[in-house]
Amino acid sequence: MMRLPLFEFRAPRTLEEAASILDGERANAMPLAGGTDLLPNMKRRQQVPRMLMSLRHIESMNCVALNDSGSRLGACLTLSEIAADRRFRNGLTALAQAASLVATPQIRNMATLGGNICLDTRCNYYDQSYEWRKSINFCLKKDGTTCWVAPGSSKCMAVSSTDTGPALMALGARVRLVSRSEEREVLLADLYNNDGIDYIKRRPDEILAEVSLDSLHGWKSTYWKLRRRGSFDFPVLSVAAAVRLRLLAVR
Ligand SMILES: Cc1cc2nc3c(=O)[nH]c(=O)nc-3n(C[C@H](O)[C@H](O)[C@H](O)COP(=O)(O)OP(=O)(O)OC[C@H]3O[C@@H](n4cnc5c(N)ncnc54)[C@H](O)[C@@H]3O)c2cc1C
Numbered sequence: 001m002m003r004l005p006l007f008e009f010r011a012p013r014t015l016e017e018a019a020s021i022l023d024g025e026r027a028n029a030m031p032l033a034g035g036t037d038l039l040p041n042m043k044r045r046q047q048v049p050r051m052l053m054s055l056r057h058i059e060s061m062n063c064v065a066l067n068d069s070g071s072r073l074g075a076c077l078t079l080s081e082i083a084a085d086r087r088f089r090n091g092l093t094a095l096a097q098a099a100s101l102v103a104t105p106q107i108r109n110m111a112t113l114g115g116n117i118c119l120d121t122r123c124n125y126y127d128q129s130y131e132w133r134k135s136i137n138f139c140l141k142k143d144g145t146t147c148w149v150a151p152g153s154s155k156c157m158a159v160s161s162t163d164t165g166p167a168l169m170a171l172g173a174r175v176r177l178v179s180r181s182e183e184r185e186v187l188l189a190d191l192y193n194n195d196g197i198d199y200i201k202r203r204p205d206e207i208l209a210e211v212s213l214d215s216l217h218g219w220k221s222t223y224w225k226l227r228r229r230g231s232f233d234f235p236v237l238s239v240a241a242a243v244r245l246r247l248l249a250v251r
């Protein structure tokens, strides 16, 4: 059985408190949302933060505001909530479909939107136990010097497997990143780096607080996922599309 390493646990009630904790701890602390990605990673010693800071008690991160001028989705909404909510239709159908295709019902009940956007990159040489990774002398992404996917490469090729990411990108989503010193909004399409190690532009002291979207009135969207195992699996290929239909009067 793989055990979690020891860690300190904090559960702030406000975004300000959370930002202040991360500011003080910097690289020693990691935000914990549903834990469906981070906790298995910690058991495999891929990530060993000294402190976990739960985001689940921050009320503003659990809210949804959908109206004619646009939508604001708290980063701690669960994927089950998004998949089941009938307001996530037409323009937002791609997001609901992507959320419903992540992992299994049990995982979707815990997994959050923010966690799905920020999840670590995956690779067969990395998503293994500590002993397995040690037996190949680890790899470039963690504790080693060689990339076993492309041994001549100085760059890690691991990629994010987020399902909601492509759907939200097709919808032009932005994310609000909050730290103690500043708040900034970033287009989701600009959030990721083409690097399996430094894969996200979110700084360690920043919390992804919410996802915002412009009005999707008149839009329709869809998300399709190719996976090896039909019941549940990470995407091998993701396709998301959004279109705005306009009726033109023909004389
Ligand atoms: C068996 C299995 C199958 C899976 N299948 C899929 C799949 O098909 N598709 C898919 O996309 N994923 C899949 N996953 C991965 C994971 O379950 C989901 O991506 C999930 O949405 C992660 O969300 P979480 O809330 O549990 O994140 P967590 O595990 O809590 O966090 C993930 C990462 O994001 C960071 N983080 C979380 N929330 C925030 C925030 N608000 N601000 C800043 N940083 C944050 C954490 O520090 C951590 O680095 C699977 C996992 C398992 C175990």
Ligand code: SF4
Residues within 6 Å of the ligand: 122, 123, 124, 125, 126, 139, 140, 141, 142, 146, 147, 148, 149, 150, 155, 156, 157, 158, 196
């Ligand atoms: S460095 Fe290479 S082997 Fe290691 S996770 Fe990245 S792609 Fe995989």
